[in-house]
Amino acid sequence: xxxxxxxxxxxxxxxxxxxxxxxxxxxxxxxxxxxxxxxxxxxxxxxxxxxxxxxxxxxxxxxxxxxxxxxxxxxxxxxxxxxxxxxxxxxxxxxxxxxxxxxxxxxxxxxxxxxxxxxxxxxxxxxxxxxxxxxxxxxxxxxxxxxxxxxxxxxxxxxxxxxxxxxxxxxxxxxxxxxxxxxxxxxxxxxxxxxxxxxxxxxxxxxxxxxxxxxxxxxxxxxxxxxxxxxxxxxxxxxxxxxxxxxxxxxxxxxxxxxxxxxxxxxxxxxxxxxxxxxxxxxxxxxxxxxxxxxxxxxxxxxxxxxxxxxxxxxxxxxxxxxxxxxxxxxxxxxxxxxxxxxxxxxxxxxxxxxxxxxxxxxxxxxxxxxxxxxxxxxxxxxxxxxxxxxxxxxxxxxxxxxxxxxxxxxxxxxxxxxxxxxxxxxxxxxxxxxxxxxxxxxxxxxxxxxxxxxxxxxxxxxxxxxxxxxxxxxxxxxxxxxxxxxxxxxxxxxxxxxxxxxxxxxxxx
Numbered sequence: 001x002x003x004x005x006x007x008x009x010x011x012x013x014x015x016x017x018x019x020x021x022x023x024x025x026x027x028x029x030x031x032x033x034x035x036x037x038x039x040x041x042x043x044x045x046x047x048x049x050x051x052x053x054x055x056x057x058x059x060x061x062x063x064x065x066x067x068x069x070x071x072x073x074x075x076x077x078x079x080x081x082x083x084x085x086x087x088x089x090x091x092x093x094x095x096x097x098x099x100x101x102x103x104x105x106x107x108x109x110x111x112x113x114x115x116x117x118x119x120x121x122x123x124x125x126x127x128x129x130x131x132x133x134x135x136x137x138x139x140x141x142x143x144x145x146x147x148x149x150x151x152x153x154x155x156x157x158x159x160x161x162x163x164x165x166x167x168x169x170x171x172x173x174x175x176x177x178x179x180x181x182x183x184x185x186x187x188x189x190x191x192x193x194x195x196x197x198x199x200x201x202x203x204x205x206x207x208x209x210x211x212x213x214x215x216x217x218x219x220x221x222x223x224x225x226x227x228x229x230x231x232x233x234x235x236x237x238x239x240x241x242x243x244x245x246x247x248x249x250x251x252x253x254x255x256x257x258x259x260x261x262x263x264x265x266x267x268x269x270x271x272x273x274x275x276x277x278x279x280x281x282x283x284x285x286x287x288x289x290x291x292x293x294x295x296x297x298x299x300x301x302x303x304x305x306x307x308x309x310x311x312x313x314x315x316x317x318x319x320x321x322x323x324x325x326x327x328x329x330x331x332x333x334x335x336x337x338x339x340x341x342x343x344x345x346x347x348x349x350x351x352x353x354x355x356x357x358x359x360x361x362x363x364x365x366x367x368x369x370x371x372x373x374x375x376x377x378x379x380x381x382x383x384x385x386x387x388x389x390x391x392x393x394x395x396x397x398x399x400x401x402x403x404x405x406x407x408x409x410x411x412x413x414x415x416x417x418x419x420x421x422x423x424x425x426x427x428x429x430x431x432x433x434x435x436x437x438x439x440x441x442x443x444x445x446x447x448x449x450x451x452x453x454x455x456x457x458x459x460x461x462x463x464x465x466x467x468x469x470x471x472x473x474x475x476x477x478x479x480x481x482x483x484x485x486x487x488x489x490x491x492x493x494x495x496x497x498x499x500x501x502x503x504x505x506x507x508x509x510x
Contacts, residue, residue, distance in 0.1 A: 011035035011412075012122055012131035014108050014348070017046015019137030019385035019401050021089060022067060025096045026405040030412055036131075037098065038124055040107030044093050047141045048085045053165040053184060055191035056082035059294045062217075063232060064239040064396040067092065071232050073225035079214045079294075112353040113380060118421035118491050120381065132421070135408060136352070137385040140343040140464070147179075147339055151317035158334040162188060163341070173197045175331060177322045179314050180338035181207055183293055188338060189307075190297035199307045200322070200330050202314050205451065206280065208264045208287040212294040240470070243395040247469045250288055250393050254445035261287040271299030280311050288393060289449025343464055344368060344457035354379040355424070368463040369434040371425045371484060372477050373400075374407045380422040380488055383408050389437050390473070391455065391464045393446065399470040407477040414480050422488040429484035440467040 010032060013023050016039040027035050043049055058065050062075035065085070070092050076084060093099060106126040111134055114121050120134045144161040152159060160166045162184040175198040178185055185201070186209065193199050225232035249256035264287055272278045281302065283290075302309055312324035321329040346368070349361035355378050363378060368388035370376050375383055384390075385404045392400060415423065441447055441462040446455045455464040466473055 007036075007127075007129040008119075009034050009036050009129060009131050011133045011135060012120065012129065013037045013135045013137055014111075015039065015046060015137035015139060015142070016041075016044040016093075016102065017048065017137065017139050017142075018067075018089070018398060019139055019404075020044075020046070020135075021092055021096075021098060022398075022401050022405050023135050023137055023385055023408060024098050024101060025067075025069065025092070026409050027412070028096065028098075030409050032412060035101055036129070037102045038106040038108055038122070039102060039104050040125070042104045043090075044102070045086045045089050046139055047163070048082055048089060050142070050163045051165075051184070052082060052167070053162050053188050053191075055187035056184075057187060058082075058085060059183065059212075060396045061239050063236045064243075065398055067398060068236070068402060070095065071225075071229060071236070073229070073232055074222050075217055077214060077216055079212065108348070108351055110351050110353065113355050113382075115355050116491060118380075118488060133381045133383065133412070133415075134352075135383045135385065136348055136387075138346065138348045139386050140346070140391065141341045143342045143347045144337070145340050145342050146337050147314070149314055149317055151319075152335075154319070155317045155335065156320050157332065160336060162336060162338040169334065171196050171334065174333040176200070177202060177314075177330065177332045177335045178338060179335060180340070181205070182338055182340060183291060185338035186293050186295045186298040188336065190295070190301035193301040193304055193307055197306065198332075199301075200332065201302065201307065201309045202322070202324060203280070203309055203311055204313045205285075205290070206283045206311075207290060207293045208261070208283050209267060209293045209295055209298055210260070210264050211267050212296050214296075240395070240399070244469050244471060246394050249445070251440070251444045251467045254286055254288065254443075254448055257286055257288045257445055257449075260292070264292075268299060272303050274303065277303060277309060280309055283451075285451035286445055286449035288445040289451035290453040291393060340454055343454045352379065352382065354382075367457050367459055367461045369430055371430045371433050372407060373466070373473075374404055374411075374477065375423075375425040375430075375485075377425045377427040377430045380424040383411060388463050389434075389441070390466050392470070393455070393465055395470055400466065400473060403470070403474040403477045406474070407480060410478075410480040414482060418482070418487055419490070420487040421490040423485040424488060426484055426486055429481075437467060438462070441465070443467075 011027060013020050016037050020037055024037055058080055061078055062080040066072050072088055106124040108124050110123045112121045120131045122129050144163045146161055158166055158169050171192055172195045174196055176196045177200045178189055179202045181203045310324050312326040314322055315325045316323040321331045323329050349364060350359055352360040370384055370387040373387040373390035385401055390400045444467050446462050446465050455462050457463045
């Protein structure tokens with residue numbers, strides 16, 4: 001406990017998804033056991049806890065979408081469903097002894113840097129605490145974005161976002177409007193189409209959809225991966241290599257995406273025979289500009305008699321009807337929003353207050369930027385997992401998370417080695433990193449492909465995706481450069497912070 005009777009910890013981690021749990025495991029492996037995980041919900045899992053809509057599954061192969069330090073030989077399918085990924089995260093929590101560190105119902109309301117005390121003052125829904133280091137692992141897919149539609153508050157039916165699915169509402173026989181055609185919608189549509197009475201899919205921009213090459217993982221494969229772990233490691237390595245080779249087309253030579261576009265066009269032709277519908281479903285931008293989606297069932301569901309694809313945006317809700325931009329009204333019983341998340345305007349930004357008294361959102365008014373995707377000038381001892389420009393368009397985010405965890409580990413070691421109470425990224429270092437990132441991003445398909453996607457912020461800058469390979473990011477975050485930071489000494493009268501409990505390291509690592 002601190003002098004003021006508030007709980008004090010070395011590290012406070014916000015969020016218990018892949019990023020937060022990964023940070024906790026890495027801290028324990030570094031011998032740091034004085035930490036808490038602040039979770040607003042009542043269970044771990046992050047986006048894989050929140051998203052429980054029908055058909056929810058991952059579009060990254062299972063053996064690549066898991067921690068390298070916690071392989072799972074028992075994945076049942078090549079692409080796993082939400083329930084299996086959530087169960088995996090629960091097992092990680094138990095295997096690595098993280099439950100004593102968890103604080104459920106502890107949504108962070110505010111975190112303020114106390115410059116005099118060299119620590120973070122954190123106010124949560126469950127009380128207050130202080131921390132030397134704050135790790136934000138809230139993730140970009142945590143807070144749903146629902147457009148401000150006139151009349152929606154007076155709609156007499158049910159309204160919910162895909163990530164806040166209303167499992168108490170029976171869709172059978174109902175007239176349903178699905179707003180959006182992104183990664184969630186293409187899984188929801190074929191899952192609910194057979195049971196609803198009428199399905200209206202409101203599409204602003206059609207996505208590129210590729211075949212989903214999914215299959216069950218055989219018992220023999222699972223047995224082999226369990227008995228000979230090197231085979232699972234080899235499988236993961238091969239999946240990683242394939243995606244690393246693909247990166248060049250996304251980030252350097254978008255014209256190479258034409259080959260993938262031909263596959264997607266062929267997939268559309270085989271699935272949709274009606275030329276008028278096929279025309280409405282054909283994108284007019286380079287494949288990869290928006291996230292490439294994988295499905296074998298989305299197009300056939302759109303071609304069913306009880307499904308209508310509307311290519312005008314939702315403009316208004318008038319009584320029990322949805323009104324699209326072309327003026328057409330359609331009466332519905334339920335409206336489901338598959339409209340994405342607050343990605344380029346992280347809600348946590350309004351709650352974190354830095355050394356100069358400004359919020360992170362104010363600091364990022366011109367666009368998000370962080371040194372090596374992890375630290376921000378003016379916010380000492382604040383680290384991000386899945387920070388600005390660490391997203392991916394074609395591979396596993398777990399690879400990027402683990403690279404950021406390497407950086408967090410070296411950050412903690414540097415504090416211990418130097419005796420500094422805190423480190424603050426130099427503005428020049430953040431600016432130089434961001435300028436180079438934006439220079440490289442300018443040539444990527446996300447910037448040049450002719451679409452508007454969630455990778456780009458309101459100013460048209462790519463503040464989300466990493467314009468390189470995962471190997472490049474791993475090299476960039478392997479070791480902290482002290483020259484990129486201002487070191488902050490302990491407050492007068494304070495002992496230098498203890499960086500870790502090295503007596504526990506061997507025990508924890510085992």
